[in-house]
Structures are given as structure tokens and as C-alpha cells.
Amino acid sequence: MDFNAIAEHLSVANVPGLLSVDLPRPPDKKTKDKGRSGLPHVCVDPACMVEFLTFCRDDEALGFEVLIDLSASDPSVDDENLWILIQLLSVRHRHRLGIKSLLPKSALSMPSSTRVYRAAQWHERECMEMFGVTFEGHPDPRNMLLPDDWPGYPMRKDYEFPKEYHGISCE
Amino acid sequence: MTSPTETSATEDEHKPSIRPADEVRILASGEREFFMDVATSDLEINMGPQHPATHGVMRVLLRTDGELVTGAQPHLGYLHRCAEKIGESVEWLQYLPYTDRYDYLSAMNNNLSYSLAVEALMPELEIPRRGTMIRMICAELNRIASHLVAFGTYGLDIGAFTPFFYAFREREWIQALFEKICGARLTYSYIRIGGVFNDTPPGWLREVADFCDVFEGKWQEYYDLLIENHIFVQRTANVGVITAEMAYDFGLTGPMLRGSGVDFDLRRDMPYLEYGQAHDAGAFGVPLGTGEKGTLGDCWDRTQVRMKEMIECLGIVRWCLEQIEPGPIIGNVPRVIKVPPGEAYVGIENPRGELGHYLHSDGGKIATRCRVRAPSFVNLAVLEDLMPGSLLADAVAIIGATDIVVGETDR
Amino acid sequence: MLGLIQDTGTLAQTPNEGTNFLHGLLQWLPLPEWIPDWVLVLGAVGVGVGILVGLVSVITLWSVWMERKVSGHMQCRNGPMYAGGWHGWAQTIADGIKLFQKEDMIPLGADRVLFVLSPAIVLASIFGALAALPLSYDWYFARMDLGIFTILAIGSTTTIGVIMAGWASNSKWSLYGAMREAAQVVAYEIPLGIALMVPLIALGTFSLLDASALQSGFYGMGWAIFQNPLCLPAFIIFWIAALAETKRAPFDLPEAESELVAGFLTEFSGIRWSFFFMEEYAAMFLMSVVGAVFFFGGFESPVTYALRSLGMEGTIVFSLVCFTTLVLKAFIGVFLMMWLRWTLPRVRIDQVMTMGYKYLTPLALVCVLCAAIWEAFLHLVLN
Numbered sequence: 001m002d003f004n005a006i007a008e009h010l011s012v013a014n015v016p017g018l019l020s021v022d023l024p025r026p027p028d029k030k031t032k033d034k035g036r037s038g039l040p041h042v043c044v045d046p047a048c049m050v051e052f053l054t055f056c057r058d059d060e061a062l063g064f065e066v067l068i069d070l071s072a073s074d075p076s077v078d079d080e081n082l083w084i085l086i087q088l089l090s091v092r093h094r095h096r097l098g099i100k101s102l103l104p105k106s107a108l109s110m111p112s113s114t115r116v117y118r119a120a121q122w123h124e125r126e127c128m129e130m131f132g133v134t135f136e137g138h139p140d141p142r143n144m145l146l147p148d149d150w151p152g153y154p155m156r157k158d159y160e161f162p163k164e165y166h167g168i169s170c171e
Numbered sequence: 172m173t174s175p176t177e178t179s180a181t182e183d184e185h186k187p188s189i190r191p192a193d194e195v196r197i198l199a200s201g202e203r204e205f206f207m208d209v210a211t212s213d214l215e216i217n218m219g220p221q222h223p224a225t226h227g228v229m230r231v232l233l234r235t236d237g238e239l240v241t242g243a244q245p246h247l248g249y250l251h252r253c254a255e256k257i258g259e260s261v262e263w264l265q266y267l268p269y270t271d272r273y274d275y276l277s278a279m280n281n282n283l284s285y286s287l288a289v290e291a292l293m294p295e296l297e298i299p300r301r302g303t304m305i306r307m308i309c310a311e312l313n314r315i316a317s318h319l320v321a322f323g324t325y326g327l328d329i330g331a332f333t334p335f336f337y338a339f340r341e342r343e344w345i346q347a348l349f350e351k352i353c354g355a356r357l358t359y360s361y362i363r364i365g366g367v368f369n370d371t372p373p374g375w376l377r378e379v380a381d382f383c384d385v386f387e388g389k390w391q392e393y394y395d396l397l398i399e400n401h402i403f404v405q406r407t408a409n410v411g412v413i414t415a416e417m418a419y420d421f422g423l424t425g426p427m428l429r430g431s432g433v434d435f436d437l438r439r440d441m442p443y444l445e446y447g448q449a450h451d452a453g454a455f456g457v458p459l460g461t462g463e464k465g466t467l468g469d470c471w472d473r474t475q476v477r478m479k480e481m482i483e484c485l486g487i488v489r490w491c492l493e494q495i496e497p498g499p500i501i502g503n504v505p506r507v508i509k510v511p512p513g514e515a516y517v518g519i520e521n522p523r524g525e526l527g528h529y530l531h532s533d534g535g536k537i538a539t540r541c542r543v544r545a546p547s548f549v550n551l552a553v554l555e556d557l558m559p560g561s562l563l564a565d566a567v568a569i570i571g572a573t574d575i576v577v578g579e580t581d582r
Numbered sequence: 583m584l585g586l587i588q589d590t591g592t593l594a595q596t597p598n599e600g601t602n603f604l605h606g607l608l609q610w611l612p613l614p615e616w617i618p619d620w621v622l623v624l625g626a627v628g629v630g631v632g633i634l635v636g637l638v639s640v641i642t643l644w645s646v647w648m649e650r651k652v653s654g655h656m657q658c659r660n661g662p663m664y665a666g667g668w669h670g671w672a673q674t675i676a677d678g679i680k681l682f683q684k685e686d687m688i689p690l691g692a693d694r695v696l697f698v699l700s701p702a703i704v705l706a707s708i709f710g711a712l713a714a715l716p717l718s719y720d721w722y723f724a725r726m727d728l729g730i731f732t733i734l735a736i737g738s739t740t741t742i743g744v745i746m747a748g749w750a751s752n753s754k755w756s757l758y759g760a761m762r763e764a765a766q767v768v769a770y771e772i773p774l775g776i777a778l779m780v781p782l783i784a785l786g787t788f789s790l791l792d793a794s795a796l797q798s799g800f801y802g803m804g805w806a807i808f809q810n811p812l813c814l815p816a817f818i819i820f821w822i823a824a825l826a827e828t829k830r831a832p833f834d835l836p837e838a839e840s841e842l843v844a845g846f847l848t849e850f851s852g853i854r855w856s857f858f859f860m861e862e863y864a865a866m867f868l869m870s871v872v873g874a875v876f877f878f879g880g881f882e883s884p885v886t887y888a889l890r891s892l893g894m895e896g897t898i899v900f901s902l903v904c905f906t907t908l909v910l911k912a913f914i915g916v917f918l919m920m921w922l923r924w925t926l927p928r929v930r931i932d933q934v935m936t937m938g939y940k941y942l943t944p945l946a947l948v949c950v951l952c953a954a955i956w957e958a959f960l961h962l963v964l965n
Contacts, residue, residue: 041514065419067422069527071544118421145581238931326927331927332923332924333657402929562930564930
């Protein structure tokens with residue numbers, strides 16, 4: 001199915017958490033809209049992420065067996081939200097779905113999707129250490145790539161690089 | 172068998188693990204273990220970060236009971252070079268050399284993935300056909316080179332020292348070809364946004380055709396020497412079995428998925444460049460694991476899929492050589508690229524699985540977010556569940572069949 | 583070293599023939615009267631030891647160079663080409679000098695006594711085993727009626743040294759190598775010994791000199807492997823067990839390079855490592871010589887037959903030809919071991935043990951039984 005059919009199916013099935021759909025649009029001089037190119041995605045409420053993903057995985061028509069990617073993005077320092085980005089793939093139907101969740105930076109926590117897809121476990125660990133997101137119910141919340149005592153969350157836009165680490169200069 | 176939580180909790184405590192008297196273990200051969208009520212503790216041994224078999228700087232903390240592995244915990248980050256953070260501070264084209272360096276064995280495919288993602292954000296950009304054809308040839312030759320390394324180093328891990336040299340002989344030829352076309356042997360930065368940056372030198376296409384002819388004969392030798400060798404089959408069949416459900420759950424892609432019998436290849440099923448047309452013309456097929464030597468989804472199947480993929484790559488290269496015509500090689504790309512605002516995720520078939528880039532642009536010269544979905548990172552997670560229950564020698568075989576490149580695991 | 587075999591037919595059974603060497607040497611050298619006997623004995627022994635050490639060193643030197651050239655050519659490359667000029671023949675000598683001047687490192691927490699002792703034990707046991715090898719009919723260190731028994735017995739003490747090395751290194755990976763070694767070598771002693779019993783039954787003697795002499799029929803091609811049909815499967819079992827004993831691929835698990843970094847050898851560097859290295863090549867040579875003597879005629883070949891029919895037995899030329907024949911056969915065996923190493927992958931430890939206990943041992947026992955039945959049958963028919 002193409003993206004529109006998937007979005008249609010999701011809204012018809014009244015899946016919990018589905019908020020809106022973000023499609024590419026051309027720039028519009030009248031409204032001073034710079035436009036949005038690229039590929040479309042659905043916007044999902046982070047609190048209902050587990051139910052949403054469970055539906056995507058178990059539904060016959062959608063059949064998203066594979067979680068391809070789970071990551072986050074800090075769009076800018078001024079933006080009050082952090083984006084959680086998920087990519088799903090259906091092997092038998094040969095289609096993809098992009099999902100975006102907005103997490104307020106003041107309340108950076110959402111349920112862990114490890115119960116739905118085991119692949120989420122390592123991706124969520126990386127998000128936790130890089131962005132400071134808390135995934136509730138994660139079975140193994142250790143640091144993934146950074147040392148266990150690394151200060152701060154590197155991938156945030158307001159991150160200050162440390163001057164030194166255990167006496168080693170980072171200049 | 173210890174779950175990951177138990178391993179992490181008791182990793183720092185050196186308490187002996189006393190098994191309850193009524194817990195009986197079934198060994199890999201199916202026999203019940205003869206159990207004596209003696210308190211012993213499992214040996215915690217560190218595999219890596221410097222170890223010949225971990226394919227790079229990676230640490231796997233193993234808990235073993237004699238030769239039987241009872242727990243495994245990969246520790247990454249030794250090669251973390253902050254590629255994603257750098258993506259947010261350099262211009263679009265300046266990021267290209269960084270893409271070479273995650274999976275340094277298949278740099279062409281990395282460049283391709285990134286370029287396709289940027290081009291998805293620039294819909295008006297047209298890629299000329301000659302550029303597409305050269306991209307396909309280079310990507311497929313790089314796939315052969317990468318699989319040759321996988322084959323050679325897997326032989327080394329298993330103890331066969333000679334196939335490594337033979338594989339590298341062919342790989343040297345490919346690297347010489349790449350050196351002629353772009354000047355580099357390992358990290359090319361050749362496939363750029365809009366096409367490729369350098370046209371083929373005279374005689375290059377003829378040499379690629381010669382390579383294809385020579386390689387087919389050599390391939391059969393390597394297959395018979397190592398893959399069909401009885402000792403190799405005994406070491407890899409029935410070892411590290413990944414079922415299709417497990418592969419889906421762990422997000423595995425590429426030969427890891429196809430080795431478990433799942434018929435899915437991004438080049439054929441969600442085609443990019445002109446792979447769709449190549450497949451329709453019968454240029455290549457998709458080899459799958461069959462479980463003929465042991466169980467479906469064991470290490471032998473995955474290795475066999477990689478070997479057979481090399482032959483399919485030759486088909487694609489030959490098709491491109493027929494189809495290629497003179498013309499421009501790069502589209503109308505400005506010197507400093509400004510990508511229109513938007514977001515896109517594009518995933519392609521890397522030799523190791525699906526390599527995807529998620530790019531977010533706000534209209535400027537520099538990306539706002541450059542996320543790399545690295546196949547080796549995702550494929551490695553399966554080790555935590557595969558290793559317990561196998562022997563130490565099998566642990567090496569499993570890591571080798573996963574074919575990870577630590578540059579990609581850590582980025 | 584001047585014991586004598588009187589003629590081809592009868593073999594001298596004089597005990598303590600070894601003392602002839604001392605007497606011969608002492609009569610030959612113009613030594614002053616006042617030197618006490620024990621000094622002379624020690625001196626003679628020292629000369630013997632010196633010759634043995636020299637021999638082993640030359641064998642190791644040659645084997646290492648051969649290994650590097652053989653492996654190189656099998657891997658489509660050249661191997662050493664530079665040191666010494668022609669095809670790098672002096673490469674091993676250069677490497678030896680380099681290893682000699684390396685820093686002597688003993689890891690922190692290692693058991694110093696065991697760490698220092700283990701290469702010595704390993705080398706001493708292989709020297710002991712090699713001392714029982716005759717170099718020709720007239721050239722031997724000691725005439726032993728139980729030659730092969732001595733060789734197997736002393737040769738198996740290398741295991742003690744290896745286990746000590748693995749334990750004393752204070753490294754978990756070395757311990758793995760040592761434990762694998764213990765399991766593997768002990769397991770394959772059994773089929774090795776049993777498979778060797780087949781030519782012993784065919785030939786009827788434990789002594790290497792006599793065994794070789796008994797294979798001198800049929801124009802020098804009356805080898806044991808042609809004398810008894812069971813000798814061929816016995817040789818195959820013996821060869822596999824010999825590969826496992828010498829820790830050569832496909833059984834090189836104790837020092838499995840890609841799994842255990844270097845197994846029990848990991849912490850040894852410089853001269854200590856070179857001792858283990860020498861032991862490996864000396865053991866390969868030893869197993870090849872044993873195989874050559876008991877299965878493939880030892881000193882005998884059509885050339886020796888020709889020389890014997892010309893009446894040249896007992897001369898230095900004859901001894902030289904015998905020596906050359908044996909060494910040539912041994913080095914063909916060593917080449918075969920090297921060939922197998924660079925072709926085959928490594929077997930897993932549980933598969934090694936399965937093969938040793940479940941397949942080779944029963945097979946070897948069946949071979950011995952059939953060989954005994956064959957000999958008895960032959961005895962009945964010929965009488």
C-alpha cells in the first residue's frame with residue numbers, strides 16, 4: 001500500500017494515538033510557507049506508542065513485522081519538543097511507514113516499545129544516552145556507545161562539549 | 172540461560188552462581204547434563220576490545236561454564252566518532268566523506284544511501300542515466316569486495332588461513348579498479364549528490380567486464396575450498412540458528428534475514444536506482460538460505476547467501492555494462508548545496524543489511540538532523556540471545572557470520 | 583655412537599651397546615691418564631647432548647623456513663625472499679637472533695616458577711623423545727629394545743609443560759588453551775598408541791632399528807604398509823592422531839589464533855616462545871620419523887638395497903644414505919602436515935573429543951584385532 005492508503009487504514013481503524021498526517025507540500029509564496037519536501041509520516045501521541053506499534057505489527061493489511069529504526073531529533077534550541085522518529089517496514093507487503101512523536105522537553109518520558117519489537121531495545125538505549133529520553137519499562141537502560149559516566153546528552157542542540165574528561169583534555 | 176537483565180545485574184558482583192539442584196541443563200547435543208551438586212561460579216571472560224575474532228574494536232563480555240557460553244553482553248562505543256553530531260555541523264556535501272567511514276568495507280553503498288536521502292529532499296534534481304549506471308556498477312563491485320572480506324575473515328575465524336589470501340587477491344583487483352575511477356582504495360566519496368563526480372577512464376568498463384569473467388571461475392574454487400569443506404560445515408551448520416520470527420523481532424535485514432529463508436531484498440522489492448528494471452530483465456536473483464546443511468537460519472546459511480550474492484552482483488554489473496551510454500554523469504548541482512526544508516528516510520541494501528539515512532533539513536546549507544540507521548548495529552543485538560547455549564568456538568563462528576563492521580556499529 | 587650390526591640377517595642383541603661409544607671415543611682420543619672416569623663419562627654425554635641439540639636446532643630451522651615458504655606458495659605469495667639472499671634461507675636464523683635479544687616479560691601475577699619452567703619441560707621432553715631416535719644403523723645415541731615405547735612415553739610429558747604454561751600465565755585465555763590441550767592430547771594418545779600396534783604386530787618388534795631392518799625385503803620396498811593390509815587404515819588413524827598430538831591444524835585449538843589470541847602461548851615472548859615453537863616443529867619431525875620408520879620402511883629404500891647388494895654395508899656412505907632416506911621421508915611427512923594446516927579449517931573441541939573417543943579409538947581397536955587375525959592366519963598358512 002502507498003502512504004495514503006496506510007494512513008487511511010490507520011484512521012479508519014481508529015488506532016489509539018494517531019494524531020495527524022504530515023505530507024510533503026510545495027512552497028507557497030502567499031503564505032510565506034517554505035514548503036516541505038521529502039517523504040510523509042504520521043504523527044502519533046507518545047503515550048499511546050506501544051498500542052499503536054502493536055496494531056501496526058499485528059494488523060493483517062499493515063503487517064509491519066520489522067522495526068527499522070527508532071531515534072530522536074532535537075530540531076532546534078528554541079523548539080520545546082523533541083522528536084521521536086520511528087521507521088517500520090513490512091516484508092510481506094513491501095511498504096514502509098514513518099512515525100513521528102513529539103515529546104515535550106520538560107517531560108521527556110514515554111513507554112518503551114521493547115515489548116512490541118525487540119529491535120527497539122538497543123535503539124532506545126542510544127536515545128536515552130544521547131537525548132536524555134526516559135523509556136519506561138526498558139529492561140536494560142545502560143549506556144550504549146558513551147562511557148557510563150559521560151555527562152550531559154550530546155545530541156541535544158544545547159549541548160556543551162566538556163572541557164575535560166577524567167583529566168584528559170577535550171579541547 | 173541467563174537473560175540480559177541477569178547478566179547486567181550480576182556483572183559487577185562476583186558472587187558464585189549456585190544452581191538449584193533441580194535445574195537441569197539440556198546441552199547443544201540434546202543430552203541432559205550430568206549434574207553434581209557442587210557450587211561453582213562461571214568464568215567471566217572478556218572477548219575484546221582487542222581480539223582477532225571480533226572484527227574490530229568491540230568488547231563482548233562472556234560468561235562461560237567451561238567451554239559453554241552462558242551469557243553474552245556486547246559493549247560498544249570503542250569506535251564511536253560522533254558521526255551524527257558532525258552531520259549537524261558540516262555542509263551537505265562535506266558530510267560525504269564521513270559516510271565512507273562508517274562501514275568502511277562498503278563505502279560506495281554508504282555514499283549511495285546518503286546521496287539518495289538528500290536527493291529525496293530535492294525532487295527537482297535529475298540524475299542522469301549514465302550516473303545511475305555507474306552508481307550501480309560501483310555499488311555492486313563494492314558488494315563483491317565486502318562479501319570477499321566477510322568470506323576471507325570468516326575463514327580465518329574458523330581456522331582456514333588460505334581462503335583469506337585468495338579472496339584478497341580478487342579484492343585487490345576491485346580496489347585497483349576503484350582507484351582508477353576515483354583515486355581511493357577504501358573510502359571513496361565517489362557517489363555524490365546528483366550522480367558521480369568522475370567519469371570512467373578509458374578502458375575501465377572493459378576491465379570491469381574482464382573482472383566479471385575471471386571472478387566467476389575463482390568463485391567456484393572458493394566455494395568448494397571453504398564453504399563445502401566438511402570441517403567448515405560442521406563448525407557452522409546448526410550453529411547460531413535465527414528463525415524468521417526472531418529475525419523480524421530483532422529488526423534484522425540483509426543476508427541475516429535472507430539466511431533465515433525470508434525472501435526480501437530492497438533492490439528487488441523496494442527498488443532504487445534502476446534495480447527494478449535490472450531484475451525485470453532477469454539480471455539478478457535473490458539467494459535465500461535453505462537449511463540444506465543443518466537448520467534453516469544457521470551460520471552456514473548466512474555465509475552461503477553472501478557467497479551466492481556475489482554471483483548475482485556480477486549479473487547486475489553485466490546488465491549495467493550493456494545498458495550504459497555516453498552522457499553526463501552528474502545532475503545540475505550547485506557548488507554549495509542548499510536542500511529545501513523537509514524530512515526523509517531512505518534505506519538501501521548495504522552488503523550488511525539496510526543502511527538508512529534520516530535527514531531533516533530546514534532549508535539551509537547544513538542538516539538539522541542526520542540519523543544513520545546502521546545495519547551492523549541492529550544485527551549485533553541478536554548476539555545477546557544467540558550466544559548463550561553455544562560453545563566458545565561457536566561464539567566466534569556466530570560473530571563472524573553476523574558480519575559486523577565496528578565502524579558502523581558505533582558510528 | 584659406534585655400535586655395530588654384524589650383518590643384515592642377525593641383529594646384535596648385546597646389551598649396553600651404548601658403552602661401546604664411550605670406549606670407542608676414549609680409545610680414539612689421546613687423553614691424559616690422570617682424568618677421572620666420571621669426567622670422561624660426563625664429557626661423552628655432553629658431546630651426545632650437543633649433537634642432539636644441534637640436530638634439533640637444524641631441524642627446527644629448516645622446518646620453520648619450509649613452513650613459511652610452503653604456506654607462502656600455497657597462499658599465492660612468496661614467503662621469505664630477502665634474508666640471506668636466495669629465497670631468504672637465513673630468515674629463521676635472523677628471527678632467532680631477534681628473539682634472543684627481546685625483553686624478557688613475565689606477566690604480573692603469573693606464577694614465576696611455573697612460567698619459567700614450562701618451556702624448559704616442554705623442550706626437555708621432546709629432546710628426550712628424540713634421543714631415542716636412531717639416525718642410521720650405526721648412528722644412534724642409545725640402542726633401545728623398547729624404542730617406540732620410550733618415544734611415546736617421554737614425548738607425552740610435553741602436555742605437562744603446556745598445562746603449566748597455560749596456568750602460570752595468569753590469563754583466562756591461556757587457561758582455555760591449556761585445558762583444551764590437556765583434553766585433546768590425552769584423548770589422542772589412545773588411538774595413536776593403538777594404531778601403532780598394527781605395524782608392531784606386523785613387524786614384531788618395538789625397536790626402531792630392528793623395525794627398519796625388517797622392512798628391507800623386496801628390493802628395499804618391503805615396507806610395513808605393504809606387508810599387512812591393515813597398516814593403511816592404521817596409518818591414517820596414526821596420522822590423524824599425530825596431528826592432534828602435535829597440536830597442528832586442523833587440531834590447533836590449544837593455540838587457536840583467531841579464538842584465543844594465541845592460546846596457552848599468549849603471554850610468552852622472545853626466547854620462551856621460541857622454545858615452544860621449537861618443540862612444535864621437533865614434535866612434528868618426531869611423529870613423521872615414527873610414521874616413516876614403522877609404516878614406510880625407515881632407512882630402507884631401493885638405493886639402500888642396491889648398496890647392500892654391492893656389499894657396502896657398514897660403511898660411512900651406507901650410513902649417510904640411510905640417514906638421508908629417513909630424513910627425506912620424515913620431511914615429506916612434515917610437508918604433509920604443513921599442507922593440511924594451510925588447507926583445512928579448525929575443528930571444534932567437542933568435535934575433536936567425539937572423533938577421538940567415539941570414532942578413532944574403536945576403529946583403531948578393530949584394526950589391531952584384524953591385524954592380529956591376519957598375522958595369525960598368515961602364520962598358519964605359511965607353516
